[in-house]
Amino acid sequence: MSEEQHFNTLLQFFKVLGNESRLKILGLLANDERTVGELAALLELREPTVSHHLAAMKELGLIDVRVEGNNRVYWLKTQFLENLSRDIFSQTNLATLAANEAGDAWEDKVLRYYVVDGRLKDIPSKHKKRLVVLQWLCAQFEPGRRYHELELNERLRAYHPDCASLRRYMVEDRLMARDNANMYWRLV
């Protein structure tokens, strides 16, 4: 089962059981199989309402139905529950739930916000965000090449007027290094 399918199965499962009437139905069917009419009387709901809930539970695979005369007898597929509880709640399976969301999404968002038309709208004051921006900035320079501070400032000014701060931050975060001759180069 793909991660996305796993996510959706689980989501549907929680949605179906996250309802008072359906959770009661689950409890009733755990005790004994029941017809629609019996469930309606026990829950004090109308038959169409119960029928509607049963359809949702059946679609999920949680229950099944058997026809007896005019009655439809619904029963709990206990195997389904056992499988889910065993399978679902392990840490490793949980961790995959958000796979699509993780990764570079946040960094991308930060960059989209701060980099407008190839220039920095601002220097983020929060370190975590600033680091993202500085890493992007650093990547604009040639790896291995050495830049004199004057040239570096010139180039940084193309991104933001406060080139001195940018330069200092990049050194501070070990993205760039400098020697005694005021030469700078990329470390990452």
Add this chain to the structure above:
Amino acid sequence: MSEEQHFNTLLQFFKVLGNESRLKILGLLANDERTVGELAALLELREPTVSHHLAAMKELGLIDVRVEGNNRVYWLKTQFLENLSRDIFSQTNLATLAANEAGDAWEDKVLRYYVVDGRLKDIPSKHKKRLVVLQWLCAQFEPGRRYHELELNERLRAYHPDCASLRRYMVEDRLMARDNANMYWRLV
């Protein structure tokens, strides 16, 4: 924990996780603790929305929070999940979910429907319901006393015009017995 509390905990649990955003948050926090802002960026939702979801998850006890400067770092209480999955899905626990609903509720409902102003609105054609009504009817007679068919009919007619059917059904279902002298008496 009382049955009702158990039911409500479980219901809340399913409600909280039966939402796409919250289930994704669960997945993200299963990987790593996160601040509200990070979650908002990852999920592409506004901070207040995420904050709202986190509050629901925290109230349930599924996550907890730690303050770091201006940030609030949320993390998953994995213990909570493990306990739930182990505890909740056993057949015996499930069976107690509907305890409040079971019992006499259905019979009561049937009676409320058929008995109006102390008379029978109808004789149920479905055996299961008819039995409920007949048991109630039978209880209107003195236990131990013997009634002649004529007296019995007379009294039954006070409940429904078709006294003959009522009498036959009660014998058929072994609620009453009769002897060769057309005398009837309660069996239950």
Add this chain to the structure above:
DNA sequence: TCTCTATTTAGAAGATTATCTAAATAGAAG
């Protein structure tokens, strides 16, 4: 102290859901 940042609270708009009544259906019973 004053400002800035991350978060929460409040309140409103829009979507989804639960439930109902009325009508359709399919099978059972006469």
Add this chain to the structure above:
DNA sequence: CTTCTATTTAGATAATCTTCTAAATAGAGA
């Protein structure tokens, strides 16, 4: 064949939920 019974389908209404914007709060940094 007709009627009755249990259930489902359709459609409407009302409640609940999700999300948003705007404003309040509390702590950090300058």
